[in-house]
Amino acid sequence: MSSGEKTTQLFDAFARAPLHFERGEGVRLYTSEGDEFLDFAAGIAVNSLGHCHPHLVEALTKQAETLWHVSNLYESPQQESLARRLCDNSFADRVFFTNSGSESMECAFKTARRWHHDNGAPQRVDIITFEGAFHGRTLAAIAAGGNEKYMTGFGPKAPGFPQIPFGDHEALKAAIGETTAAVLIEPIQGEGGIRPVPHQCLRGLRDLCDEHGIFLIYDEVQCGIGRTGKLFAHQWIEGAEPDIMAIAKGIGGGFPVGACLATEKAASGMQPGSHGTTYGGNPLAMAVGNAVLDIVLEDGFLEKVQDRAIFMRQRLAELADSHSELIEGVRGEGLMQGLKCKASNLDVVAALREERLLSVPAGDNVVRLIPPLTVEDDEIREALDKVDVALTRMKKAG
Ligand SMILES: *Cc1c(COP(=O)(O)O)cnc(C)c1O
DSSP states (O other): OTTOOOOOSSOSOOOOOSOOEEEEEBTEEEETTOOEEEESSHHHHTOTTOBTOHHHHHHHHHHHTTOOOOOTTSOOHHHHHHHHHHHHTSSOSEEEEESSHHHHHHHHHHHHHHHHHHTTOTTOOEEEEETTOOOOSSHHHHHHHOOHHHHTTSSSOOSSOOEEOTTOHHHHHHHOOTTEEEEEEOSEESTTTSEEOOHHHHHHHHHHHHHHTOEEEEEOTTTTTTTTSSSSGGGGSTTOOOSEEEEOGGGTBTBOOEEEEEOHHHHTTOOTTSOOOSSTTOHHHHHHHHHHHHHHTSTTHHHHHHHHHHHHHHHHHHHHHHTTTTEEEEEEETTEEEEEESSOHHHHHHHHHHTTEEOEEETTTEEEEOOOTTOOHHHHHHHHHHHHHHHHHHHHHO
């Protein structure tokens, strides 16, 4: 504004890289100049099946020629079908469809609070969260995330989201009280820096929630839909199922789809009029969501994700070893891997971009590598060669 020169009509809310992509195919993106990039950002873990997967293109096109939108005033066989498949493959009995992760979180918060309200404990409104969490950008979601950077300047923090340090069992026990409705956690923190929660902690959380009659809510917006090699990340762990879970990102493969999944009990407070959405679960979104599950639930698909993940993890560990001046280590699960950096993670992301490899920065000075689940071994090899070249160049430049 100071220069008086207006170059964009968009809100300046994003620090965008100076790249514009015209076309995508599989794990590759192409600029209008024809430059080719390997996409290990996947639209922030959204393009679960890569760009323009033929099955998704077909499902979306076919639906576009049939019916786009009717609202939730009418029955929806498309929603019924996707909900049934999500429930058949998870802890859940009920599903509410949304358009984003934040909206799925909002539904989760309301579902938990409403149940307590309807069951003699209206004072139970608090949803306990963990430092380093990220749950989205609505007013409630930034309160849940608890990151000052995202709350500053937006008025009072929405009440009811007490936060405790990550992994502090004593603080958690002390925080649970008469006003607690639920505990909310990402089984693997994404934006916080690819920090997996130890399996025994999630099991312990489950027991603690049962003991106190409160809900366990998972945010699997980033780590769900095959990212770890199981449909949902918590499914690696026995005895750690949630009561309520938010998903989004990967289920739409690039089309805006989100959902709040819940047990019959947890969902029972959400009766007609209690919650709503105009677009949520529209036929286009459901066609794509169903098409994503067609592929992800295909026999052998998730096993293949697990194999690719092992390969990627091994190569990354070798790279971290050979570049120990710049990289502290590797962490994550499945195809959700993070390079904990000694150099600035933003510099590493920029250096990778120079090599035409896309990655995503995260908290705690981490670089995220989150390719489409369909990535092949030779594409992983190619990407990690680029990481090697970029880090070598950084080291030489000092
Ligand atoms: C991206 C993300 C969200 C928010 O999703 P939006 O679609 O941006 O609203 C919430 N939780 C987690 C873990 C996420 O990664």
